[in-house]
Amino acid sequence: MIEAPLAASPTQAPASAAPTLVVRDLCTHFPTEAGVVRAVDGVSFDVAPGRILGLVGESGSGKSQTGFSILGLIEPPGAVVGGSIVFEGRDITHLPERAMRRLRGNRIAMVFQDPMMTLNPVLTIGTHLVETLRAHQPVSRSEAARRACEALAAVGIPAPAERLDAYPHEFSGGMRQRVAIAIALLHRPALIIADEPTTALDVTIQAQILFEVQKLARAQGTAVIWISHDLAVVSALADDIAVMYAGRIVERGPARAVLAHPAHPYTRGLIGSVASQNQRGQRLRQIRGMPPRLADLPAGCAFRARCDHATAACEAAPAESTVAPGHHLRCFHPQP
């Protein structure tokens, strides 16, 4: 584990090639009456500055809990029980809450799926932005208002100065998500974790948000973790893709490699079951069965009950292997 002195200024941060975030063997467990839920079970990945990692999975795969673990937002009795999270060279796995609060909303920002739930309905948009700014920097109210205005303009909100006095309900869903992104970008964070941020939005509005995020990540060198169930969105946006299933990353690598040469049967199944990948009107290639319950996962590979290639070997958990440079896999039977 790498320990950096707390006083290190951003200019002394590792060279730009060093990853912004290094996650190794992360385990987040929740004790329940039905048994221990291994929501995140040995997850490893890196995100470099200016890169977008698409974290893909179905509901219950642990993709959101991975995001919450990084932000230190796991609610007890759940807890990060193993592994390490190294952010800008500093281990933040078990950072005290006070120190974590200095990072959250400042160096690491988060954008959630439903902007109606994350914006306070009784505060104006301006208050949201100004409070976020002043929580981390000693700026005057007028200076904060000026920067809030700039932030709204940067995400494509027309007439930002007038919109500062508006309340969230006066904004459409797409506009509210732009505000949420503007708040996330206020302190020029090194890392943004976006959890299904366009799932609730229409196609044309989704394209606008993806456009803004792609532009801003490149311009500011921000590392982005884009959590989504939608492979199509991720394939358009991400540099790297990690596919999660039942708490584990089953395949990860450069987006081009994972999409063009998926090696894990689950990744292949996901790509193959999308309607546009099939002959029109024919039955779709489907993955049979249902995702397993996390409280009683089968031993070994969690996908084996739904997999056409499973053998006796799959009753042991496959370790991560490398199929090509940067392209990793957890499977005993990689597909050509």
Add this chain to the structure above:
Amino acid sequence: MSAATPAALEARAVSQLYARPARAFEGLARRLGLASPARPVQALDRVSVRVERGEVVGLVGESGCGKSTLARIVAGIRPPTSGEVLVDGKPLASLAGREAIAAKLRTQMIFQDPYASLNPRMRVSDIIAEAPRLHGLIEGSESDFVDRALERTGLDPSFKRRYPHQFSGGQRQRVVIARALAVSPEVLVCDEPVSALDVSIQAQVLNLFLDLREQLRLTYLFISHDLGVVHHVSDRVVIMYLGRVVEEAPTEEIFRRPNHPYTQALLAETPRIAPGQREFSPISGEMPSPSNPPSGCHFHPRCPHAMPVCRSVAPPLEAVAPGHRSACHLNRMPSTLEQEIPQ
């Protein structure tokens, strides 16, 4: 589209206005200048859609375009403000007694959210058998009837004593489908039937729709915002924008030669699985509020080809090719069309 064979389901110039009911003393307040009149929301503006027997028509549009309102009207759940719904060529509103009941049973609806559309306090067997029991459609024992209904949608009949919360999302949607099929409908109106499901489960449920279509010769009005899904299941596609139909065509035709600028934008911006990132060049703006729609063509404030005429005159839906209709002023100037929308 000959008039000789009546369509399985047809909406003819259907409009729907939602107006807030007047509040007490509002008339007085308005006269004193203290209140402005409530503005009605025009959810549908003279929409005509035909679904032929055995056909799957995909209805596409973004939120607020009126597609769910249209679904409820053609399914007979609510009457339109004006216009009429025809079932096998007969106006639904003119039917009475047994005929009206039969016409309504013929069309069943599948809703988006299988968590909200099943009564949590009823067992699956009652959810499925309630309507056919009431209408006297069960021949033989009810238990066998429920077993067959569950098997048809790929569920284990031993589940019939369970409650909805004991099922996963995909299984619940199968229960919803089994319930709709229990009254032997000919037409299913499906409002975003797979949007709430996980990707791997979506494929299973879409396959079920395709299988049932073949087995039971069903007709579908299939509503979705997902163009990939609509492309896969539909014979014909209807595109709506802000309460109006802007384009309709056979599926292959509309995906290969989209005519309306809105359809073109939708197709361009739908993410597809393809290796390699892409640059986004989204159309600007958002769908305006249906309570205050733009004049003329509703799409003109966002349209890259907008002309002065678009601001004042709503373009009619006109044929641009056989079976392909589009509501755009560009089509009235053939030279402009060829220049601006190269194929």
